[in-house]
Amino acid sequence: MGNLPGRGDGPAVNSAYDDPVQILVTGGAGFIGSNFVHHLVANTDAYVTVLDKLTYASSEASLRGLPEDRVRLVVGDIADAAVVEPLVAESDAVVHYAAESHNDNSLSDPAPFVQTNIVGTFVLLEAVRRHDVRFHHVSTDEVYGDLDLDDLKRFTEDTPYQPSSPYSASKAGSDHLVRAWVRSFGVRATISNCSNNYGPWQHVEKFIPRQITEVIEGRRPRVYGDGLNVRDWIHTDDHSSAVWAILSHGRIGETYLIGADGEKSNVDVVRAILRHFGRPEDDIEWVTDRAGHDRRYAIESGKLRSELGWEPKYQDFDKGLAATIAWYQENAAWWSPMKHETEAKYAAKGQ
Numbered sequence: 261m262g263n264l265p266g267r268g269d270g271p272a273v274n275s276a277y278d279d280p281v282q283i284l285v286t287g288g289a290g291f292i293g294s295n296f297v298h299h300l301v302a303n304t305d306a307y308v309t310v311l312d313k314l315t316y317a318s319s320e321a322s323l324r325g326l327p328e329d330r331v332r333l334v335v336g337d338i339a340d341a342a343v344v345e346p347l348v349a350e351s352d353a354v355v356h357y358a359a360e361s362h363n364d365n366s367l368s369d370p371a372p373f374v375q376t377n378i379v380g381t382f383v384l385l386e387a388v389r390r391h392d393v394r395f396h397h398v399s400t401d402e403v404y405g406d407l408d409l410d411d412l413k414r415f416t417e418d419t420p421y422q423p424s425s426p427y428s429a430s431k432a433g434s435d436h437l438v439r440a441w442v443r444s445f446g447v448r449a450t451i452s453n454c455s456n457n458y459g460p461w462q463h464v465e466k467f468i469p470r471q472i473t474e475v476i477e478g479r480r481p482r483v484y485g486d487g488l489n490v491r492d493w494i495h496t497d498d499h500s501s502a503v504w505a506i507l508s509h510g511r512i513g514e515t516y517l518i519g520a521d522g523e524k525s526n527v528d529v530v531r532a533i534l535r536h537f538g539r540p541e542d543d544i545e546w547v548t549d550r551a552g553h554d555r556r557y558a559i560e561s562g563k564l565r566s567e568l569g570w571e572p573k574y575q576d577f578d579k580g581l582a583a584t585i586a587w588y589q590e591n592a593a594w595w596s597p598m599k600h601e602t603e604a605k606y607a608a609k610g611q
């Protein structure tokens with residue numbers, strides 16, 4: 261196994277990995293974590309251990325076809341120190357994706373969000389601290405709260421934290437823990453805050469797959485409130501390449517914002533999906549708004565681009581969306597079993 265970049269303040273930019281490394285990916289059976297595992301296998305010589313509790317949001321199928329001599333799955337909870345300790349001890353780096361990730365669920369039951377996102381991150385930090393293992397923490401731009409629709413500002417690494425929901429508050433809490441462990445204990449960590457992801461293997465409870473699968477099943481897509489809320493979309497392949505750039509070249513203790521200039525209102529995304537299926541653009545079911553629904557997110561990712569030379573592959577949202585729609589059309593066998601239950605939950609809330 262090769263050595264990872266050194267501890268502390270060191271050089272401005274760490275040297276890249278030049279040998280195979282052992283990487284622990286928490287939440288690696290989820291939507292974004294599994295994409296990162298594929299990215300590692302395709303683009304590096306790393307050996308990967310996935311630690312995942314396999315919650316409702318996970319999919320073992322997303323890891324199918326990966327080489328067994330390079331990727332193994334350990335089923336377990338990141339908040340369980342006895343499980344985490346030996347896995348961290350044998351790793352050169354931990355990339356931490358595991359989380360409860362759905363805002364709506366955090367409004368109906370915040371407890372698992374505090375347990376996994378805050379306590380789980382604490383358990384991992386204590387383990388990487390004990391074993392001096394490089395740590396990358398994957399977080400969200402939702403920690404910054406929201407922007408007004410008519411505000412031209414975008415989030416930067418210096419934007420003050422102002423989370424709105426139990427989900428974003430729990431992610432904000434975990435970010436603060438990571439910073440404190442860097443400062444107080446010299447843990448070699450970086451943080452990334454990324455905008456909204458789309459792509460294959462995303463649970464049908466999430467906005468884009470929900471709308472695509474509603475249309476595939478012959479119903480109208482469902483838009484919250486007035487539909488003007490803006491999200492800054494990034495394809496999950498681009499999130500993965502950015503996380504790898506930060507893990508391999510990022511400066512210890514730094515935060516990097518990840519975004520691909522993909523600002524779109526919810527209603528515009530739904531119209532693009534309807535256009536793709538040749539349906540009228542106003543064929544929309546308007547539903548009750550989510551409580552405390554953030555208005556606009558927008559990411560300024562200049563630091564990541566200028567310092568680490570990262571660029572997104574999907575600069576054109578419509579292209580990424582078309583690829584994602586094609587994937588959901590071809591993979592109905594994967595998502596249909598979870599579709600009915602998901603819609604029943606939304607229906608109970610009038611959404």
Ligand SMILES: NC(=O)c1ccc[n+]([C@@H]2O[C@H](COP(=O)([O-])OP(=O)(O)OC[C@H]3O[C@@H](n4cnc5c(N)ncnc54)[C@H](O)[C@@H]3O)[C@@H](O)[C@H]2O)c1
Pocket residue numbers: 286287288289290291292293311312313314315316317318319336337338339356357358359360361362376380398399400401431453454455456457458463
């Ligand atoms: N989805 C987005 O748009 C987005 C944007 C920015 C950042 N993020 C962050 O990226 C990460 C991954 O998000 P995602 O959309 O892939 O989520 P996801 O819900 O699809 O996957 C989360 C994974 O974590 C696992 N997990 C949950 N609790 C666990 C626990 N206690 N122990 C071990 N494993 C556990 C689940 O089984 C699942 O496989 C999260 O940290 C999220 O905050 C997501």
